[in-house]
Amino acid sequence: xxxxxxxxxxxxxxxxxxxxxxxxxxxxxxxxxxxxxxxxxxxxxxxxxxxxxxxxxxxxxxxxxxxxxxxxxxxxxxxxxxxxxxxxxxxxxxxxxxxxxxxxxxxxxxxxxxxxxxxxxxxxxxxxxxxxxxxxxxxxxxxxxxxxxxxxxxxxxxxxxxxxxxxxxxxxxxxxxxxxxxxxxxxxxxxxxxxxxxxxxxxxxxxxxxxxxxxxxxxxxxxxxxxxxxxxxxxxxxxxxxxxxxxxxxxxxxxxxxxxxxxxxxxxxxxxxxxxxxxxxxxxxxxxxxxxxxxxxxxxxxxxxxxxxxxxxxxxxxxxxxxxxxxxxxxxxxxxxxxxxxxxxxxxxxxxxxxxxxxxxxxxxxxxxxxxxxxxxxxxxxxxxxxxxxxxxxxxxxxxxxxxxxxxxxxxxxxxxxxxxxxxxxxxxxxxxxxxxxxxxxxxxxxxxxxxxxxxxxxxxxxxxxxxxxxxxxxxxxxxxxxxxxxxxxxxxxxxxxxxxxxxxxxxxxx
Ligand code: NG6
Ligand code: CA
Numbered sequence: 001x002x003x004x005x006x007x008x009x010x011x012x013x014x015x016x017x018x019x020x021x022x023x024x025x026x027x028x029x030x031x032x033x034x035x036x037x038x039x040x041x042x043x044x045x046x047x048x049x050x051x052x053x054x055x056x057x058x059x060x061x062x063x064x065x066x067x068x069x070x071x072x073x074x075x076x077x078x079x080x081x082x083x084x085x086x087x088x089x090x091x092x093x094x095x096x097x098x099x100x101x102x103x104x105x106x107x108x109x110x111x112x113x114x115x116x117x118x119x120x121x122x123x124x125x126x127x128x129x130x131x132x133x134x135x136x137x138x139x140x141x142x143x144x145x146x147x148x149x150x151x152x153x154x155x156x157x158x159x160x161x162x163x164x165x166x167x168x169x170x171x172x173x174x175x176x177x178x179x180x181x182x183x184x185x186x187x188x189x190x191x192x193x194x195x196x197x198x199x200x201x202x203x204x205x206x207x208x209x210x211x212x213x214x215x216x217x218x219x220x221x222x223x224x225x226x227x228x229x230x231x232x233x234x235x236x237x238x239x240x241x242x243x244x245x246x247x248x249x250x251x252x253x254x255x256x257x258x259x260x261x262x263x264x265x266x267x268x269x270x271x272x273x274x275x276x277x278x279x280x281x282x283x284x285x286x287x288x289x290x291x292x293x294x295x296x297x298x299x300x301x302x303x304x305x306x307x308x309x310x311x312x313x314x315x316x317x318x319x320x321x322x323x324x325x326x327x328x329x330x331x332x333x334x335x336x337x338x339x340x341x342x343x344x345x346x347x348x349x350x351x352x353x354x355x356x357x358x359x360x361x362x363x364x365x366x367x368x369x370x371x372x373x374x375x376x377x378x379x380x381x382x383x384x385x386x387x388x389x390x391x392x393x394x395x396x397x398x399x400x401x402x403x404x405x406x407x408x409x410x411x412x413x414x415x416x417x418x419x420x421x422x423x424x425x426x427x428x429x430x431x432x433x434x435x436x437x438x439x440x441x442x443x444x445x446x447x448x449x450x451x452x453x454x455x456x457x458x459x460x461x462x463x464x465x466x467x468x469x470x471x472x473x474x475x476x477x478x479x480x481x482x483x484x485x486x487x488x489x490x491x492x493x494x495x496x497x498x499x500x501x502x503x504x505x506x507x508x509x510x511x
Pocket of ligand 2: 072073271
């Protein structure tokens with residue numbers, strides 16, 4: 001960062017109203033799935049109304065340059081909970097539903113840091129970080145561990161992987177919820193198990209047809225990725241997922257209202273298969289994808305109302321964000337493309353889910369803590385979900401040993417002053433992984449050359465950002481990454497690449 005900018009940040013911190021906050025405010029992190037930068041009204045959407053998310057922005061800070069560090073789910077969520085860039089560890093790509101847990105038990109994590117500071121932690125919703133170990137794969141009919149409870153959560157009610165991957169059941173703490181022991185579950189990602197027909201064999205049985213993949217076991221009229229058999233009584237009904245997990249999330253708040261709590265509420269919306277409850281069907285002109293956004297906004301509203309009702313609003317930090325950028329066709333024929341109209345899921349950004357361009361990782365990010373008087377602020381600080389472990393450590397346990405933190409969560413930076421509205425300065429550097437690796441340095445961005453090919457994803461039709469040549473964009477005057485200045489600014493490009501290399505080569509212990 002330039003000296004003048006640093007100086008400005010310093011002055012800003014000194015003179016900003018630093019309202020004191022009660023010790024250990026509650027924390028609710030609501031993480032949508034695949035919600036794009038342009039998908040909610042307070043970020044410019046006009047074809048869908050999101051009054052609850054907009055309320056949060058009106059009462060808090062809306063960040064315009066906040067990122068997930070990866071453009072897909074598993075690596076993004078791995079970074080959020082572990083404070084480690086996903087590319088430092090093998091096996092952090094999109095996981096199948098029978099994968100082992102990729103965050104080792106007992107490691108320092110976002111929830112374990114808060115637990116050590118006296119918080120009670122709950123996770124409700126999409127997990128997608130694996131369960132069990134490679135040596136002892138999950139038995140879905142027995143005790144399912146290690147999982148969330150072994151890395152710092154006290155309560156969990158999870159979708160094990162994704163809505164479009166088997167097993168299509170909820171896991172509550174160590175057990176599949178509502179499982180009938182006489183109808184055991186078997187899961188395989190290699191071969192068909194049991195004798196239930198697959199989507200490929202019996203497309204006539206489907207209520208929602210795949211456009212790519214997703215043609216294996218049929219659950220609730222929808223064929224999925226992977227095979228499962230059994231567990232009939234435990235299988236979810238897609239239309240009710242939002243209701244079920246929102247109720248569990250609100251219940252967790254209610255149960256823990258008298259102590260500091262951290263709730264990580266990871267919705268299935270707006271990931272595929274998009275099957276909103278009939279109550280939301282037709283709420284937008286955009287079909288299932290638009291209606292799923294309205295359903296997500298409803299879930300946010302239920303959480304806000306619960307906090308209001310329990311008088312917890314004033315002393316609770318609420319964050320709404322997304323795990324990666326948007327995608328329109330992600331493998332099912334739900335008419336999302338046909339009905340999109342003028343809606344721009346990425347806003348004015350280029351790319352989308354999976355992409356190295358900004359829309360892959362730049363996501364909506366709103367923080368509200370009423371006690372801090374930040375109503376209606378907008379911040380362009382560069383921050384990322386990976387910064388939450390270090391920032392919440394600073395919030396909940398400011399005397400925690402910094403050396404331990406630097407070793408355990410090496411890529412997480414304390415951006416608490418930005419989250420609390422005391423400064424508009426965030427990080428100096430941020431490494432992003434989409435189809436290629438990028439570095440953000442202030443408003444400058446480079447994308448490393450990538451020989452892998454595919455300029456447009458064959459499945460999602462999203463621009464990947466792959467390019468055999470160096471790319472360099474100055475986002476300050478080129479937010480849509482249209483003007484590649486790498487050749488003209490080759491010296492600066494090299495400097496930025498050196499910064500990126502240093503970060504990548506940093507010696508880090510990865511558990
Ligand atoms: C892709 C799936 C997509 C989605 C994604 C993971 C196909 C053709 N595409 O492989 O539907 O499940 O993985 O999404 O199978 S994420 O948000 O969890 O990263
Ligand atoms: Ca996702």
